Amino acid sequence: MTDAPTILLVEDDEILASSLVARLTLEGMIPVHAxxxxxxIEALENRDFDAVVSxxxxxxxxxxxxxxxxxxxxxxxxxxxxxxxxDIEQAVRLVKVGAIDYLTKPYDLGALVDLLRRVTGHPEVxxxxxxxxxxxxxxxxxxxxxxxxADDTQNVLFVGPSGSGRQALARRLHALSARAADPFVxxxxxxxxxxxxxxLLFGSRGPGDxxxxxxxxxxGVGTLFVSDVADIAPELQARLLRFVEDHRYRPVGATAxxxxxxxxxxxxxxxxxxxxxxxxxxxxxLHRLAVIELRLPPLAERDEDIVPLAxxxxxxxxxAASRPIRHRLSxxxxxxxxxxxxxxxxxxxxxxxxRAVTLAAEEELTVADLFPxxxxxxxxxxxxxxxARRDAERQVIEAAxxxxxxxxVDTAKALGIxxxxxxxxxxxxxxxxxDADR
Numbered sequence: 216m217t218d219a220p221t222i223l224l225v226e227d228d229e230i231l232a233s234s235l236v237a238r239l240t241l242e243g244m245i246p247v248h249a250x251x252x253x254x255x256i257e258a259l260e261n262r263d264f265d266a267v268v269s270x271x272x273x274x275x276x277x278x279x280x281x282x283x284x285x286x287x288x289x290x291x292x293x294x295x296x297x298x299x300x301x302d303i304e305q306a307v308r309l310v311k312v313g314a315i316d317y318l319t320k321p322y323d324l325g326a327l328v329d330l331l332r333r334v335t336g337h338p339e340v341x342x343x344x345x346x347x348x349x350x351x352x353x354x355x356x357x358x359x360x361x362x363x364x365a366d367d368t369q370n371v372l373f374v375g376p377s378g379s380g381r382q383a384l385a386r387r388l389h390a391l392s393a394r395a396a397d398p399f400v401x402x403x404x405x406x407x408x409x410x411x412x413x414x415l416l417f418g419s420r421g422p423g424d425x426x427x428x429x430x431x432x433x434x435g436v437g438t439l440f441v442s443d444v445a446d447i448a449p450e451l452q453a454r455l456l457r458f459v460e461d462h463r464y465r466p467v468g469a470t471a472x473x474x475x476x477x478x479x480x481x482x483x484x485x486x487x488x489x490x491x492x493x494x495x496x497x498x499x500x501l502h503r504l505a506v507i508e509l510r511l512p513p514l515a516e517r518d519e520d521i522v523p524l525a526x527x528x529x530x531x532x533x534x535a536a537s538r539p540i541r542h543r544l545s546x547x548x549x550x551x552x553x554x555x556x557x558x559x560x561x562x563x564x565x566x567x568x569x570r571a572v573t574l575a576a577e578e579e580l581t582v583a584d585l586f587p588x589x590x591x592x593x594x595x596x597x598x599x600x601x602x603a604r605r606d607a608e609r610q611v612i613e614a615a616x617x618x619x620x621x622x623x624v625d626t627a628k629a630l631g632i633x634x635x636x637x638x639x640x641x642x643x644x645x646x647x648x649x650d651a652d653r
Contacts, residue, residue, distance in 0.1 A: 219243050219244055219245050220244050220245065220265035220266065220331070220335035221244070221245040221246075221247060221262070221263075221264050221265050222239055222244050222245065222246050222247065222264065222265065222266050222267070222268060222331060222335075223247050223249060223255060223258055223259065223264045223266070223267045223268070223269075224236065224239075224246050224247065224248045224249065224268050224269075225249045225252070225254075225255040225267065225268065225269035225270055225273065225278060225281055226248070226249075226250070226268075226269075226270050226297070227250050227251065227270065227273055227274050228270075229250070232248050232250065234324070235248075235268070235324070235327075236248055238324050238328065239328070239331075242328050242332075244331065247262075247264070250274075251273055251274055251275050251276075252273045252274075252275045252276030252277065252278075252280050252281055253275055253276075255267075255269065255273075255281045255284075256280070256281060256284045259281070259284055259285050261405060262403065262405050263292075263377065263378075263562070264292055265292070265293070265334075265335040266292060266293045266294070266295065266315075266331055266334055266335045267281065267282075267285060267292055267293070267294045267295070268294075268295045268296075268297060268327065268331075269281050269282070269294065269295070269296055269297070270296075270297050270298075271296055271297070271298045271299070271305060271306060272299070278296055278309075279305065279309060282294055282296075282309055282313075282314060286313065286588065291313065291559060291562075291563050291566035291567050291570065291588075292566060293315045293334040293335065293566060293569060293570060293573075294309075294313070294314045294315055295314070295315050295316050295317065295318065295327070295330060295331070296309060296310075296314055296316075296317040296318070297317070297318050297320055297322065298317050298318070298319060298320065299319070299320050303317070303319065310574075311587060312587055312588045313570070313587050313588040315330070315334055315570055315573060315574070316330060316573075316574070318330075333573060334569050334570075334573060348520055348523045348524045348527050349520070350519040350520050350523045351517040351518065351519040351520045352519075353512050353516070353517055354511075354517060354520055357384065357509055357510075357511065358387075360509060361384065361387055361388045361391060361509075362391060364388060364507060365388065365391035365392045365393075366392055366393055367507070368478055369506040369507050370459060370478075370479045370480070370481070370503065370504050370505070370506045370507065371385070371388065371478075371479075371480045371481075371504075371506070371507045371508075371509065372444075372480075372481050372482070372483055372486075372501065372504045372505040372506075372507070372508050372509070373385060373480070373481070373482045373483075373509050373510075373511060374482070374483050374484070374485065374486045374505075374508055374509070374510045374511070375482075375484070375510060375511030375512065375513070376484060376511075376513050376560055377443070377484060377560070377562070378559050378560035378561055378562030378563060379511045379512070379513055379514065379560040379561055380511060380560070380561040381442075381482040381511055382401070382440065382442065382482065383561075384509065384511065385399075385438070385440050385480045385482070386399060388480065389437070389438045389440075389480075392438075392478075394436060394437050394438055394477070394478065397434075397435055397436050397437030397438070397477075398433060398434055398435060398437035398438070399437055399438045399440060400430055400433055400434045400437065400438070400439050400440065401440045401442065402415070402416070402430055402439070402440070402441055402442070403442050403443065403446070404441055404442055404443040404444050404445065404446035404447045405443070405446040405447075407441075407446075407447040407448060407451050407455075408448050408451070409448035409449075409450040409451055412447065412448060412451040413451060413454055413467055414427075414429065414467045415429060415430060416429050416430050416431055416455075416458075416464075417429040417431055417458075417464045417465065417466045417467065417473075418431070418432055418466045418467070419466050419467035419468050419469075420466055420467065420468035420469040426466065426469075427466075429466065431464060431475055431477075434475070434477040435476065435477060436476045436477050437477050437478075438477055438478050438479075438480055439475075439477055439478070439479050439480070440480045440481070441479070441480070441481040441482070441504075442481070442482050443482055443483065443484065444481045444482070444483050444500060444501065444504060445483055445484065445485070445490070445501075447500075452500045455500060456499055456500060456503060458475070459479060459500060459503045459504055460503050462474060462475040462476075462479075463475070479504065481504045483501060483504075485501075486501070486505065486508060486510070487501040487502045487505050487508075513557070513560055514557040514560045514561050514563075514564065515556055515557045515558075515560075516640075518553065518642065521552050521553055521557070521564070522544070522549055522552060522553065524561060524564055524565075525544065525552055525564060525568055526544070528564065528565050528568040528569070529542045529543070529544070529568060529572065529580075532568060532569055532572040532573075533572070541578050542572055542575070542578055542579075542580060543578060543579055543580070544579070544580050545579050545580060545581050545582070547581065547582050548580050548581055548582050548584070548585055551582045551585060551586060552564075552585065554605075555586070556605060567585050567586070568585070570587075571584040571585050605644065608640070608644070609644040609646065611630070612626075612630070612637070612640060612641065612644065612646060613646060615629050615630050616646070623637060623638070
């Protein structure tokens with residue numbers, strides 16, 4: 216597997232869809248075709264995409280339905296609409312609330328490829344960049360741990376919510392190690408199905424002495440990175456236990472075992488303890504991967520990282536476009552970034568920056584550039600979902616502080632969060648430090 220961008224193509228015209236799939240494949244991208252609104256929404260629920268290209272008119276709905284289904288996942292994936300002339304007004308409205316752009320049919324495939332390259336194609340713009348931002352104490356501790364683990368050979372499990380930058384940490388660990396010049400091979404857990412997953416990983420014995428190599432063969436002494444191990448088919452999880460434990464594997468149809476000389480890294484949304492105490496292949500696999508476990512807090516708990524990360528993405532976007540570094544954040548935009556709840560984590564931040572840089576008319580990015588899906592100052596009376604969520608969270612924290620007489624340790628315990636997280640949230644919500652701090 217490579218780091219080629221994965222594109223969701225939502226198009227019911229089979230002839231056009233086949234042309235798009237062929238062209239994007241030739242351009243080094245990974246297209247996934249959905250011929251209906253239902254199929255597109257199902258695809259979005261099952262995996263992450265680097266961009267979405269969607270027709271407006273679909274047999275069972277609208278590209279707008281796909282757009283809002285994607286937005287419900289809080290990732291702000293760059294979305295491009297393909298539209299007939301009569302649907303331009305709808306496409307323009309969607310661009311105003313967060314879509315990247317629209318193309319009018321019939322459109323030039325080269326123009327679509329160029330647009331996709333701008334928003335996803337340059338590796339420096341990806342969330343998973345080897346360049347690492349660690350301004351918060353939590354991420355500084357993780358960064359220090361990576362340096363100590365660089366030349367270790369043990370399996371590493373990165374635990375945290377989707378979009379929090381887990382792959383970025385794995386890449387940094389690989390880059391710091393003696394394996395840096397060797398392959399870093401990525402496989403999505405969802406791609407490891409019960410039927411063909413072991414063949415994909417380990418290869419197979421062909422006719423005679425022939426051998427079809429698997430991903431593991433391509434790693435050599437490098438790093439095999441498995442994203443979201445909980446998505447691996449349960450039947451295959453049981454067959455992976457020995458490979459993860461002692462790095463031995465047998466290609467499908469072969470009799471002789473082979474030894475994997477590389478390092479295994481993986482990500483999970485939950486740690487083995489959080490995943491549940493019930494024994495089984497899934498829990499056993501997590502335990503065997505978590506020889507070393509590193510946890511990433513969600514971006515909302517890393518206030519100090521938000522603006523440095525945004526500025527990093529601004530720089531990489533400008534470099535990707537081969538232009539002088541010129542974009543900057545307005546003071547109001549900086550404040551809005553700090554105040555946002557970031558349900559989509561680092562991926563959402565990256566996608567908002569990419570969209571803003573792509574579409575902004577000025578060098579200085581405004582709140583409207585970064586949050587086109589949220590009301591402007593003229594709509595201040597409208598109580599947004601984000602505002603309601605923040606207000607509710609603030610009220611819960613204030614009530615817990617009052618109930619525990621301002622004692623931070625007791626309040627954090629009552630809320631089920633750490634003291635660091637509590638302090639971070641108090642700072643974000645402007646809750647004063649209690650007198651009874653102890």
